[in-house]
Amino acid sequence: MSRADELYVINRDMSVRSLRDGVRRRKPVVFPLPIVIDPDSTGPITDIQITDAGAPDPGSAEFSVADSGDGARGQDAVALSPDGTLSPDTAYPASNDAGFSFVLPVYALQETGGRYAASLKWLASTEPGGPIARLTVGFQRRMPGFTADHPIKEIAHEVSARIVYSVPVENGTDTPAESWLSIPLGAVNRVDGETSQLVFDLNTKADFDQLWSAMTDPAAKGRLELRCFATVGRRTWRQIIPSDFGVQDQVRFLDRGVLLTMMIKPPEWRHVRPARDRPQPHWRREDLARRVLRQPFSTVSEGVSAAHLSTVHTLNTAVLMRGFDAPLPAMMEVAPLDLTPATSREMLTQVFRPDLSEALDISDLRVGARRVVPTSAFIDKMGRPALIRTQAEAVQAIAFNFDVDVNAYMFDVPGDLRPSMTRVLLRAEFDAGEGRPPVVYYQDTAFPGRYYYEPQEFRIPRREEAPYLPAVSIAFFDVVEAADANENKILYRAHLAYRAVPYLDRAVLARLKRFLGEGAVLSALIPEQAALRLRLPDDAGTAFTESERTAATISLDDGIIDEVQLTPEALAAVITALQSGGLDGLVTASLPGAANTSIPIRLSLHEASGVLLERSFRGPVGAGRVRVTVRNRIESPLTIAEFLATPAGDGLAFPDASPGLQIAAGAQADIDYRLDPPGTVLTDLNPVLRMTVNPDMPLLLPSIMVNRGFSSQTFTLSLSIDPIYFGQVMPGDTEALAAVMIEFEGDTQIVLDAATLTDDVPLRLPILDWLLHRPRSEHYRYRVTNLHGASADICGRAGPWIDGLGAGAVAIVPAGA
Known part of the structure; x- marks a missing residue:
């Protein structure tokens, strides 16, 4: 679900x-990328092909940068949400x-003649394996009133439903739970x-019996939860750009009405310094500063002309731009033949820049x-953040608990099939032995094989898809803030x-399952409320203090998802x-059964x-012995700290291996087991092992970083x-x-010329090098581009990229010299 702080x-x-x-955990929804068609453009329309990533899952979302939103025909309009969230x-x-x-309607149970359009019906005759009963629920979608001056439309959306209900817990005390x-x-x-309408078989x-109890038992306090999913638009500055973009990329972005824009002027960010007496290039004139719209982003700001790109031609990677309906500031008075890749790239990053x-x-x-x-x-042509399309979720709750006598018309179920047992969760504790803490679990009386447990702690999981990385992502975010002395300050986060x-x-889990019997299904409990506190480093990365994570989403069945903002020094402490x-x-x-339970994370x-590990059962390797081959499927070496007795049919399998076995990334190892009783016949064996990961940080860190920082x-x-080079024509x-x-x-x-022969940068x-304490952390690459013209604002030949290492003096040689 999209959040305001995404x-x-x-x-x-x-x-x-x-x-x-x-x-x-869930695979994100894939949206088609929009193409913007300017109203006055007659150019061809290009289709963008998207790789199918599977069926959409409403539990998460992927997005696309959309059109500029001012009359483009290439993409349908969406509801514009200021924070990316959705409410009915x-x-x-x-x-x-x-x-x-746009409005998301309010859902209510449909009523006809004072009766709900809902029924639970027993199906008298069904085919083998078919449904035995059917729940049907009708809903009314209610929209607010509107006038001709303020028309509204229903937001296109999808809805999934579930019943949430309460079950009493017998915990051996007088306190109800x-x-x-x-x-x-x-x-x-x-x-x-x-x-x-909802139809559920x-x-x-x-x-x-479970559904009947949830709908009819007053103590169940049953309610319907409707999760409504819709695509909404959002304009936000919360953007991370992981790649370096060139001129050709910028031209593609212009087709969508946006440009990748530097938010501060080159002298502030790039440290470009013109010659002492050299005039500022005309495309940096202060009077051409673009102004940004204040909320809501809806109309064109005063003094900003619409810019339409009629044609774009490419020639030897130099971009020639002609035919603007209204001149773009960065391109004014620039001869098309002078727009080399270097000048075009620099200019295009400033075309749509708003007032900072x-x-x-x-x-x-x-x-x-x-x-x-x-x-x-x-940024779009009006100085606004580009429109991002995201899937938002809104949850609506409807009371769904009925008196059978009052609402008899809803229940077409023979009397002898109506359940009479009261459903209860029975609390118990399991002692796994060997000094391990007991596990609290609950048995469901309505489902003898269903159990719920309290977890011992929370951990970072490995993803289920290759390459099985840990569920951690790191993004680097350079931001600018206003300073008191009119000098903008760059912050690295x-x-x-x-x-x-x-x-x-x-x-413990293996022993508990063995104790409960074959077919036992264990699930984590769902808490009524949960809060997270985490020890995090300060900005200097030197002291750890406890922090309340109010923005974290927490559920004991799906886990915890959180996002932490850190300075580079604090990140280094976290990585360690x-x-x-x-x-x-x-x-x-x-x-259940406890006022508050503290679970470590x-x-x-x-x-x-x-x-x-992946396993392969190799079968018998001697009398009463079997072999299992395991393969390390992750990028880092593993250490098996403890081999434990493993359930094997009606008996146990005892490992013939010593603790401390190390398995390199991608490597295999054989584990032999002694069966007790010896005659046990097996077709598979799932080893119970206690393992630790020896993280290969040089390999792992780049895999979980979404951009370079x-x-x-x-x-x-x-x-x-x-100075001898200046005034000469370079090859x-x-x-x-x-x-x-x-x-x-x-x-x-940096710019050097005859008036500025030296500079410190x-x-x-x-x-990454800094975090890993690599000796080559002071590695850098640079290239030299020759500048011509009276104002030295025409780019000539560009030299190759040159590698360097360490601080000190660097002698610059023009390209081609």
């Missing part, structure tokens, strides 16, 4: 997903300013313009209490998203902790949850150039050299 990672293909989606009975403006609003359980019912389908008598102070005033991105904006973001799931020791004991915290939950890459620490290069150029531009990959750029340490 961070959106925008990829090269313009697909967008939130940082939290990288750790969610709330008017949301259309993203294309179409003069109407209860637990909340649920029954999934499936999709709610539209019937016509005002009504919808029941296939077993136990399922029928106004952008900061309305930004929805904060560091602490301070409003900030990213150093680069996708990392955002770490993670998921933690309920964990029960495998040895993840490799060993981990980050500690507590989940305080209200569970430990975030560690060393201790993992989930399947780490830098630390706030710097090292300094002293650049210099021989490959046609004009005399006026200056040189030195670009440092992923960081800054601070470079940031790449975060």
Whole structure:
């Protein structure tokens, strides 16, 4: 479900997903990428092909950067949500300013003649294996009133339903307790313009008894929960750009009415310094500063002309732009033949830039209490953040508990089939022995093989799909804030998203299942309320303090999803902790039979949850002995700290192996077991092992980082150039050299000329090398581009990328010299 504090990672293909989606269990929904067609354009329309990622799952979402929203025909309008969330009975403006609003209707039980359009019917004759009963529920979709001046439309949406109900818990005390359980019912389908219907088939008598109790027992307090999913639009500064984009990418972005924009002027961000007496290039004139719209983003700001790109031609990678309906500021008075890739790239990052102070005033991105904006973001032609399409969720609850005598028309069930047993959860404790803490579990009297347990702790799981990475994602986010002295300050931040799931020791779980008997199904309990506190480092990364994580989503069945904002120094402290004991915290939950239960949480890459090994049963290898081959399927070595007796049919299998066995990434190992009793016949054996991960951080860290980042620490290069080069024509150029531009990959750029022969440039340490304490952390790459013309604003030949290492003096040589 989309949240107001989501961070959106925008990829090269313009697909967008939130940082939290990288750790969610469910596969995200894939949206088609929109194409913007300007109203006055006559050019061809290009279709974008999207790889099918499977059936949409309403539990999470993927997004796309959409059109600019001002009359484009290439994409239908969506509801524009200021924070990406969705609520029923709330008017949301259309993203294309179409003069109407979108509303999610309020669902209510449909009534006809004072009776609910709902029934639970026993099916007298069914085919073998078919349903034995059917629940049918009709719904009325209610929309608010509207006038001709304020028309509204229903938001296109999908709905899934479940029944949530309470079950009493017998805990051996006089204090009443209860637990909340649920029954999934499936999709709610539209019937016509005002009504919808749910039809749910029941296939077993136990399922029928469960539903009957939830609907008719007053103590169950049953309610319907309708989860409504809809695509909404959002304009937000919460953007992360993981890739470097070139001119060709920017041209594609223009087709969608947006550009990747630098949010601060080049002298502030790039450290470009013109010659002492050289005039500022005309495309940096202050009077061309674009102004940003204040909320709501709906109309064109005063003084901003619409810009339409009629044609784009490419020639030898140089982009020639002609035929603008209204001149773009960065392209004014620039001869098309002068638009080399370097100048085009620099100019295009400033075309749609809004006024920074106004952008900061309305930004929805904060560091602490301070409003900030990213150093680069996708902006539309009106200076607004690009429209992002996201799937939002709204939950509606409807009372669904009925007196059978009063509502007899709803129940077409023979009297002898109506259940009379009261459903109760029976609390018990299991002692696994060997000094391990007991496990609290609950037996469901309505389902003899169903049990619920309290987890021992929460851990980071490994993903279920290859390459089986831990459920952690790290994004680096450079933002700018306003400073007191009119100098904008760059802040470097990392955002770490993670998921933690309920964990029960495998040895304890195996013994509990053996104790409960074959066919026992164990599930984690759902708490009424839960809160998380986690020990996190301060900004300096030196001291850990407990922090309440109010933005975390917590459930004992799906786990915890949270996102932490960190300085580079704090991230370094977190990475160190993840490799060993981990980050500690507590989940305080209200569970059946206890006022509050504290469950530890430990975030560690060393201790993992989930399947780490693949196994193959090799069969007998001697009298009363069998062999299992296991393969390490993750990127890091594993250590088997303890081999435990494993359930084997009606007996046990005892491992013939010593603790401490190490299995390299991708490697295999054989484990032999002695069967007791010896004659046990097996077709499979699932080893019970206690393992630890020895995280291969140089391999693992790049896999969980969504973009390249830098630390706030710097090292300094002293650049210099021989004045003899200036005024000469360099090989490959046609004009005399006026200056040189030195670009440092992923960081800054400097201009040197006859008036400025030397300069010092601070470079940031790449975060990955810095975190791993690599000796090459002061590695850098740069290239030199020759500049020509009276103002030295025409780019000539560009040299190759040159590698360098360490602080000190660097002699600059023009390209081709």
